[in-house]
Amino acid sequence: MGYDPENPMADRITDIGPPHYSKFHPPVIAKNKGKWLWHEITQAGVMVHKAESGDECWTIRVGAARLISTSLIFEMCDIADAHCDGYLRFTTRNNVEFMVDDKAKVQPLLDDLASRGNKFPVGGTGAGVTNIVHTQGWIHCHTPATDASGVVKAVMDELFDYFVTMKLPAQVRVALACCLNMCGAVHASDIAILGVHRKPPMIDHTRITGVCELPLAIASCPLGAVKPAKAEVDGKEIKTVKVNNDRCMYCGNCYTMCPAMPLADPDGDGIAILVGGKVSNSRTVPKFSKLVIPFLPNTPPRWPETVEAVKNILEVYAKDARKYERVGEWCERIGWEKFFEKTGIPFTIKSVDDYRLAYDTWRTTTQFKYTSHVK
Amino acid sequence: MAKHDTPLLDELESGPWPSFVTDIKRQAEVNPDCWDILGQLELSFKDRITHWKHGGIVGVFGYGGGIVGRYSDVPKLFPGVEHFHTVRVNQPASKYYSTENLRALMKLWDKHGSGMTNMHGSTGDIILLGCRTEALEPFFWDLTHDLKQDLGGSGSNLRTPANCLGESRCEWSCYDTEEACHHLTMHYQDEIHRPAFPYKFKFKFSGCPNDCVAALARSDFAVIGNWRDDIQMDQAEVKAYVDGTTIPNGGAHRDGDWGTFDIQKEVIDLCPTECMWMEGDELKIDNSECTRCMHCINVMPKALRPGKEKGASISIGAKAPILDGAQFATLIIPFIKVTKDDEFESVIDVIEEVWDWWMTVGKNRERVGETIMRVGLPTFIKVMGLDPIPQMVKEPRSNPYVFWSEEEVPGGFERDVDAFRKKHAA
Numbered sequence: 001m002g003y004d005p006e007n008p009m010a011d012r013i014t015d016i017g018p019p020h021y022s023k024f025h026p027p028v029i030a031k032n033k034g035k036w037l038w039h040e041i042t043q044a045g046v047m048v049h050k051a052e053s054g055d056e057c058w059t060i061r062v063g064a065a066r067l068i069s070t071s072l073i074f075e076m077c078d079i080a081d082a083h084c085d086g087y088l089r090f091t092t093r094n095n096v097e098f099m100v101d102d103k104a105k106v107q108p109l110l111d112d113l114a115s116r117g118n119k120f121p122v123g124g125t126g127a128g129v130t131n132i133v134h135t136q137g138w139i140h141c142h143t144p145a146t147d148a149s150g151v152v153k154a155v156m157d158e159l160f161d162y163f164v165t166m167k168l169p170a171q172v173r174v175a176l177a178c179c180l181n182m183c184g185a186v187h188a189s190d191i192a193i194l195g196v197h198r199k200p201p202m203i204d205h206t207r208i209t210g211v212c213e214l215p216l217a218i219a220s221c222p223l224g225a226v227k228p229a230k231a232e233v234d235g236k237e238i239k240t241v242k243v244n245n246d247r248c249m250y251c252g253n254c255y256t257m258c259p260a261m262p263l264a265d266p267d268g269d270g271i272a273i274l275v276g277g278k279v280s281n282s283r284t285v286p287k288f289s290k291l292v293i294p295f296l297p298n299t300p301p302r303w304p305e306t307v308e309a310v311k312n313i314l315e316v317y318a319k320d321a322r323k324y325e326r327v328g329e330w331c332e333r334i335g336w337e338k339f340f341e342k343t344g345i346p347f348t349i350k351s352v353d354d355y356r357l358a359y360d361t362w363r364t365t366t367q368f369k370y371t372s373h374v375k
Numbered sequence: 376m377a378k379h380d381t382p383l384l385d386e387l388e389s390g391p392w393p394s395f396v397t398d399i400k401r402q403a404e405v406n407p408d409c410w411d412i413l414g415q416l417e418l419s420f421k422d423r424i425t426h427w428k429h430g431g432i433v434g435v436f437g438y439g440g441g442i443v444g445r446y447s448d449v450p451k452l453f454p455g456v457e458h459f460h461t462v463r464v465n466q467p468a469s470k471y472y473s474t475e476n477l478r479a480l481m482k483l484w485d486k487h488g489s490g491m492t493n494m495h496g497s498t499g500d501i502i503l504l505g506c507r508t509e510a511l512e513p514f515f516w517d518l519t520h521d522l523k524q525d526l527g528g529s530g531s532n533l534r535t536p537a538n539c540l541g542e543s544r545c546e547w548s549c550y551d552t553e554e555a556c557h558h559l560t561m562h563y564q565d566e567i568h569r570p571a572f573p574y575k576f577k578f579k580f581s582g583c584p585n586d587c588v589a590a591l592a593r594s595d596f597a598v599i600g601n602w603r604d605d606i607q608m609d610q611a612e613v614k615a616y617v618d619g620t621t622i623p624n625g626g627a628h629r630d631g632d633w634g635t636f637d638i639q640k641e642v643i644d645l646c647p648t649e650c651m652w653m654e655g656d657e658l659k660i661d662n663s664e665c666t667r668c669m670h671c672i673n674v675m676p677k678a679l680r681p682g683k684e685k686g687a688s689i690s691i692g693a694k695a696p697i698l699d700g701a702q703f704a705t706l707i708i709p710f711i712k713v714t715k716d717d718e719f720e721s722v723i724d725v726i727e728e729v730w731d732w733w734m735t736v737g738k739n740r741e742r743v744g745e746t747i748m749r750v751g752l753p754t755f756i757k758v759m760g761l762d763p764i765p766q767m768v769k770e771p772r773s774n775p776y777v778f779w780s781e782e783e784v785p786g787g788f789e790r791d792v793d794a795f796r797k798k799h800a801a
Contacts (some may be wrong), residue, residue: 003516008436013519015564017465021543021553024471029543036546038676041626049544057544065395067504069402069409070481070490077474077481089471090494092539092588099544119393126627133497138419139412140445140461140504142427147419149395150387157390167631182695183497188592188703211429220740222698253698259429266423279592281584283645283670286591288701300420301383323633324624324645324670356700 026087028057028101044166045122046106058100060109062120063131063156063163066094067139067149072119079120083109093131093173095124126166129159129314134176135184137195143252144178145195145269146298152176154302155193158311169321169330172314173278180251188277190327191310192289199268200248201261205231208240208260217258223247226254249355271296271306275313275339276328287328290361292340294350309345316343341371378403378410383420399491406490411455412505415447433460433508435515439570441526442511455489458507462488462514463500463527465560465567468553469540470495479522487514498577499537499588500527525564531574531740533566538580539587541600547672548582549600549685550713556580558719559726572730573737573746583681584669590690590704595743596726597690597704598713604682605662606671612678613638613658624674642671687713689725692744702744705752707759709766725759732758753778 004010022030032051039049049057064072076096080088083105089097098109113120124130132155135141137148155174162168177184178195186192208214218226218241225247231240241261243254250268254261273296277289292313296305313327320342321330331339340347353361368374377400387396396413403409415426431444443461450457464480480501484490489505496502506514518524527535536559539545541552559578560567566576579590582600590597615621616636622629623636638658643651650664651671658678660671672679689711690704711721729743732755737746747755756763765771781787 002520003513005512008512011520012437014437014525015568016519016523016525017561017564018467018557019476019524021468021471021557024467024473024476025543026471029471033544034542034548034551036542036544038546039625040622040676041629044630047625049546059544063393064494065393065398066493067395067398068492068494069398069405070485070492071401071405072398073477073481073492073494077478080474086474087471088474088477089469089540091470092495092499092537094494096494118391121391121393126625126629127631135497136493138425139416140427140459142425142429142445144425147416150384150420153387153390153392153394153396156392160391163392165630166627169631171627177695181697185497185589185593185695187695187701188589216739251697255429262429264424269424279586279589281586281591281668282673283647283668286586286703288703298423300423301386323628323631323641324674 024087024089026057026085026099026101028055028099031055032057041125041166044128044164045125046110047125048103055101056103058103058106060098060100060106060113060122061091061124062096062098062113062122063124064094064096064120065149065153066131066134075116075119079109079112083112091131093124093133095131096120121160121164123164127168127170128164128166129162129168129172129174131163132156132174132176132193133184135178135182137178141178143181143255143264145180145197145252145264146178146271147300148176148178148184150300151193151271151303151306154304154307155310158307159314162314168314168318170324170326172317172327174310181256186274186277187288188279188286189289190275190277191313192274192277193306193310194272194274195269196272196295197250197252197263197265197269198295199263199265200225200243200245200250201252201255201263203231203241203243204260204262205233205238205240208258209233209238212258212260214239214241217241217254217261220253220257222251222253223249266298270298271303273306273309273313276331278326278328283324284326284329284332289328290331290336291351292343292345294348313343313345335369337369337371337373340373347373378407379414379417381413381417384413384417402490405485408455408489408505409491411453412459412489412491415449415453415456418449418452427459431460433511435511435526438526438568440529440532440568443529445505456505459489459505460508460511462503462506462511463496463529463535464503464518465525465527465535466495466499466501466537468538468557468560469543470499471540471543476522480524483514483517483522487517498527498534500535526568528567528575530570531572532568532570532576533563533572534575534577535567536560536578536580537588539582541580541582545582546676547585547600547669547681549602549681550582550598550687551715552580552582552600554715555598555713555719555722558715559722562719562723572734574740574742576730576743578726584667585673590693592693592703593695594693594704595691596729597693598687598722599690600681600685600713601667601688601710602682602685603710604684606660606665606682607680608658608660609678610657613675614656616675616678617656621675621677625676642674645670686710689722691729692742692747694742694744699745699748702748704744705747706767707756707761709764728759
């Protein structure tokens with residue numbers, strides 16, 4: 001019995017939703033839900049949660065690539081079967097959490113994880129760098145301006161020490177989105193790695209008629225740079241579009257709507273770095289990430305320019321910020337002119353906003369600091 | 376035996392972080408099609424550009440979402456990834472799994488697809504990465520019949536809702552995030568599977584203002600736990616922090632050299648509303664001034680806890696920058712009870728009020744936050760039938776361009792210009 005292509009609608013089941021979460025709670029979680037008292041991180045990657053009942057849930061957090069195989073997941077299941085009564089969970093940042101109900105079970109689990117090479121690094125808690133959330137990149141996406149898994153692997157290799165320790169002023173959330181669509185929503189991250197295009201789309205006149213609804217392509221441009229046009233294809237005049245290159249900001253929204261307007265390019269595409277975003281409401285309100293490096297080239301396999309830029313920002317922050325201060329809070333306390341001075345990142349006109357709501361970011365006070373920028 | 380040389384990717388097999396390249400090679404021993412994943416990615420590394428064609432409309436009968444079509448633009452070189460569609464499977468709330476369930480799902484994916492996954496995608500789904508068109512219906516049949524599981528959302532529909540783990544393992548959660556997420560996911564199955572909206576719409580449920588699922592930054596409809604009475608305090612535990620018995624911030628700064636804990640510097644001086652002080656060795660809080668930012672609770676989890684009168688704030692309209700720029704969600708309802716007792720009716724009422732309006736007024740591919748921007752927050756507040764309150768804004772407007780309705784102005788808008796001219800020569 002199974003799917004019958006002759007009878008596709010027979011016995012069809014739809015709209016049943018996900019399984020109820022309570023089936024998957026480890027016993028200590030099921031018993032103490034809603035009755036937790038406090039938690040403590042006892043070492044990087046190891047947390048204990050104490051319940052009113054006196055029960056303890058010990059969690060071992062392990063980093064993983066976001067792109068993982070069923071083989072690796074089966075191995076995770078083996079670990080959970082051996083140590084955790086057959087339960088595990090994943091975090092929103094692609095970490096894996098193995099939970100046990102007794103402190104005595106922690107060390108054997110850590111030993112088991114350590115025996116498996118570098119597959120299961122324990123860390124990602126507290127004042128460190130946890131896993132980088134990211135998008136698909138070249139492994140699966142049709143609009144990327146950079147890869148995702150490759151860049152992330154290169155950056156995490158370099159930041160690894162900050163994953164397995166908690167010595168930063170606060171947690172630092174790094175995120176990568178491989179184009180401006182930001183499936184990875186990097187707009188509120190401490191350090192954001194963002195794929196950007198720099199060339200306007202090409203128009204494939206031979207293809208546009210069949211694949212593209214011209215009014216939608218025209219309407220998709222936020223800057224009105226896409227206009228109706230005519231072109232000759234095989235001696236026949238066809239309706240198509242043209243792009244005002246001076247107006248284009250390479251967002252790629254037209255390509256999303258119209259496959260005949262590709263804009264990716266090996267030399268045009270690369271990475272922008274944004275810093276200082278945060279999501280939490282703790283101390284200061286949530287902040288957007290701000291663009292500090294407009295472009296770094298795509299240099300596979302290890303993107304050394306991007307790795308260096310991220311590491312530099314992180315290490316200057318680590319040295320200069322106060323305890324509890326997130327990257328964005330540090331930037332605002334010292335002033336952005338000081339951020340550029342301390343990090344040695346050149347300030348360029350490309351960091352000055354000229355898009356909508358830009359005025360909010362212009363300085364309208366005489367309060368500033370004298371840095372080398374003031375000649 | 377490797378099917379393609381991958382000298383560039385091979386360089387990503389060294390280093391301390393787990394290597395996805397090593398992992399795909401391991402999977403290729405199980406499913407040889409994975410060699411072509413590596414082959415095409417190597418080509419992208421060499422060419423510095425993607426080799427996936429634009430889009431591709433595929434799906435399962437009766438659903439308008441849950442599958443993302445993808446085709447290689449070099450299928451002759453890499454036939455194993457000629458079709459490489461993504462399947463989004465709706466994750467269980469909080470992302471706990473039994474190994475029994477997870478193994479069954481992975482076996483199913485080995486049977487029908489590449490064996491590569493994302494655990495999980497950005498919105499929260501289990502992402503099964505890469506299968507052929509003809510595998511989709513058989514996969515869906517097995518998923519629904521054998522595993523009793525279902526697809527998540529994609530396209531202009533309700534995207535798969537997501538939550539922080541909430542009360543299941545966190546002492547700060549102000550409502551049952553996983554039950555709210557599961558309940559609303561089940562309640563809105565039609566909206567998840569059949570696109571009927573102007574654009575995507577996301578729900579996210581965080582248990583407290585730390586907002587671990589980034590609801591305020593990423594969801595059209597953010598339900599963020601909050602409380603309205605006093606922070607619960609245990610003065611004996613406060614003393615234990617002050618005298619150094621208890622490690623501050625739940626041990627999160629354990630590896631740094633930050634000196635001894637200073638409650639004045641690390642808690643009281645960092646309070647954004649300056650509503651805390653010490654009297655002798657007792658910590659005092661003027662709770663009427665507190666904005667519940669969580670900092671003091673984060674730093675002293677054994678001494679301080681959220682209050683007892685718990686619920687959530689509802690903020691609406693967050694999105695990433697495409698197109699008009701990034702938006703955080705705007706606070707619309709400061710405090711609401713969120714409970715299974717009324718089947719989450721209070722939240723559902725708000726959701727449907729938003730949808731009724733947005734489905735009429737929203738333009739094609741306009742997120743609700745952009746619709747609100749376009750028509751203005753005052754209009755949205757009226758649509759929602761809410762009283763305007765200062766909590767909805769950071770500050771009052773600084774321009775005087777106020778719209779008045781005719782009824783608000785004595786005598787209305789219709790006037791007699793002849794009568795005016797009799798008194799005022801032109």
